[in-house]
Amino acid sequence: MTDEAPTLTRTLLAAPFHEDSRTALLVLGEKGLHHRWRRENHLNITDDIRALNPAGRLPILLEDQGGETVVICETRSLLPYVEDITPNAPLHPPTPLGRAEMWRLINWFEVSFAQQVGQTLVYEKIDKALGKMGPPDAQAMRLGLYELRGHLEYLGWLLDRRHWLVGDHMTLADLVGAAHLSLVDYLGDVPWSQAPLVKEWYARLKQRPCFRPLLDVQVPGLPPVPEYYDLDF
């Protein structure tokens, strides 16, 4: 298993308001993997990005390994890779069943939550503001808020049984979940008072140093709610 070489330089191509990009920022930060963040726009995928990832998706991690550039594309590949190269700072559970549960929850955020909350609420407010695509659609936002409540209920049910999403220890699933929730938190749309266990779990994550880069970025013309900066909200 290869490990951090002292001369290795690492660049992360990630978009500030794109959930999977935010996952990569959190995971690299939490792992202590030093990197330069090259800010990209997830709504405008350039030929430059497509040359690195034929699927045309972010995030993309570039590593200079002795003059050769290694390209790691998207969370599906980046998450196992980062875990592979940092065996001394594990964010995987120690058992096969624990890891299976972690991947199930990661998929639940990246597919279910992203489609039902991200593609409605976050898309209507943040993506449309970023891309100057006109006003948000009220019905889509209402649907997003409704779906958000259902997803918070399920997270609350899990966190009534477990300290972190998969069990006693923080795993990649917690960071993926925090990345997805962070954009709804930016908007001030999370009904925290109705989800106290989720709030307590999210506050624990938001207080970690890896969260700082996410708190430093703003959508032009759409500042976050003041509570976004409150680590103990």
Add this chain to the structure above:
Amino acid sequence: MTDEAPTLTRTLLAAPFHEDSRTALLVLGEKGLHHRWRRENHLNITDDIRALNPAGRLPILLEDQGGETVVICETRSLLPYVEDITPNAPLHPPTPLGRAEMWRLINWFEVSFAQQVGQTLVYEKIDKALGKMGPPDAQAMRLGLYELRGHLEYLGWLLDRRHWLVGDHMTLADLVGAAHLSLVDYLGDVPWSQAPLVKEWYARLKQRPCFRPLLDVQVPGLPPVPEYYDLDF
């Protein structure tokens, strides 16, 4: 790391014409993991399925482990789990970079190929026939055929450089790719003569015993083209 217990019984809930379900059938077969196949309909997700997987998606693997039923949901979780419990029959490459490339390609099939070819060509012909949802849309099918050619070109480019998709050895990426291509092959829509390297690679996979369950199922009223049964087409 736990391994096959002699009394373990395993049931796979999988839909015959659903790409991710076919991936699970191929991987369990290739790994020699004995299981019962409970056939499901991916177009009609029952409450029974939702109780096992809140995301309401197939495939789902059930394992009876000493009286307790363990539930493993969807390929995102099932693929790492199956690899974890069969360390002596690896379908992962041996290096972090090899594994990163494998996951990149798996994601390319499960997202890009599935959206651009599966959701057009396969959906219009197979899903609509299965669900009695009316005739296929000609324009969507033309778009699917166009996208298929682009995807075959990229696969051909890879297979000009590598014997299997990731390198010298078969990995999970080859089985995932074969699962996705198999439904287009069922329809007779793959322009094999224009993709000789992809044809040779796919023929190698189709000849493996793990493929047999896929060849044994038929869409009612829509039999496969005769070449579907030809392992050396």
